[in-house]
Amino acid sequence: LSFKLTILGSSGALPAYDRHPSAQLLEISNTQFLIDCGEGTQVQIKNFAGSVLKIDHIFISHLHGDHYLGLMGLIFSQHLFKRDKPLHIYAPKGLDEIITLQLKYAKSTPAFDLVFHLINTKASEVILETDKITVTTIPVIHKIPSVGFLFKEKIKERRLNKEKLPEGLKPEEMVLLKKGEDILDEQGQILFKADEITLSPKKSRSYAYMADTRYTENLNQYVKEVDLLYHEATFMEVDREKAIQTLHSTAAEAALFAKQAEVKKLIIGHFSARYKSLEPLLMEAKSIFNHTELAIEGVTFEIEE
């Protein structure tokens, strides 16, 4: 089953060099989640062969324009496309008011349910739970109420080991075995031990999105050992004062954070318009954490099962 992240926007607050503001498309088991939605995101989704109609859940980290200004246009378009299934939007306080006000002046009532989920930005909370995943907020440090997001697959079922499976098992017994429960006979004696005839579950894959945030070591408790971490790297070390002042991070800090959290791979993004070439940011990060890649628009990062 799929677990892949496509970068739709990699730019900081000022668009530059054809880089678009923040937006990412995460697909887990064929369900698509949109993370942030800067200006132009609906077109970026189309450019990279996605479909907004497939997205049912949109997560907005905070209410700086470069993270949400594409949402209103996306909603208007969904209305024109005659979407009929609900669209869930998870965001800090204010976005519902902003969207509702604009719908009012456009005299537009979406043909579908627009469901706002208010995020508490002061604590880490589970904001979405499906049969396959949980989405948990990460209380990042920024100028206005902001969160990151941790997407994690739930613990999966054990897998039946075909080589060791006895014949004649009933379907309900297989269900029990997958859950790790032994099969008992009528006297309550163990007939088959689950851990002998099943294999351990496939690993639960995880992705964490850390934007926008000042580098903060003790936030790494929320993203420990994730398979894939996105951490903003608006600046380079030479501009660290600017990062401190604006509550952003440097490429080196993002890498240090990834190292401390012992993640498998780091993606850096949200690049300041002051950097035309991104190679120096990548080099800076790699010198601290080698498994770093740049958030390049259109690139997909996949985590194997």
Add this chain to the structure above:
Amino acid sequence: LSFKLTILGSSGALPAYDRHPSAQLLEISNTQFLIDCGEGTQVQIKNFAGSVLKIDHIFISHLHGDHYLGLMGLIFSQHLFKRDKPLHIYAPKGLDEIITLQLKYAKSTPAFDLVFHLINTKASEVILETDKITVTTIPVIHKIPSVGFLFKEKIKERRLNKEKLPEGLKPEEMVLLKKGEDILDEQGQILFKADEITLSPKKSRSYAYMADTRYTENLNQYVKEVDLLYHEATFMEVDREKAIQTLHSTAAEAALFAKQAEVKKLIIGHFSARYKSLEPLLMEAKSIFNHTELAIEGVTFEIEE
């Protein structure tokens, strides 16, 4: 002195085929005016070598998303660019509230004055007058309160005819002559007649923007004989029912309007996403009014002095 219009966006409500939502940059005597500001406009301005910093006046026709959703991002960027001169925004009721609410949640106070001018959409009114031009609204017919805009140069001064100009004229006498006033001697007798030693003024150029609107013949009183007319042409005649239902116009109707108003040139735009090729719309319009051109992004239409 310059009088030229650059198309920044030509798409209707749904972006398609790399066409962007409505936005146009009008330059008159080196002053730049932005007309409508769909999503992505700040980047389109940059793409076509303009500079948002040069724009002091922005005119928004109505509050459908494809006509104003780029404005908030443009304002945030101007703030980051440390703009210090005022930005004037002319729009129907609601836009000030929408912008102010978003600034509030972003905890952002622009470093420059953001001056909102409320447009009365029910009558034709002069909303801006400078030493060179007037901007007058046109009460178009659409689903929500909407206006078009007429930009017209004021009547210019008469030009001194070097071949007939007597020697020894004082500067203040030249000022009078340019205004068409005769030069008198101390007894009040005519020394020099203005219309004999000056040439008639250069013509006052004009541009009218008609979007979005249902074709309405009696609106042509507002745009009579303009040099350049933009009229929306969302649909073709074959989809006229759709145009009637959504209060838009067809290419043929735009052309008929241009013909009735006796304008010099027509530009059609705001094309529906249902049309990939625009040639058929151009053909349809040209069959009625030959001086028609398509609103192609990046193209500049210039009116000579």
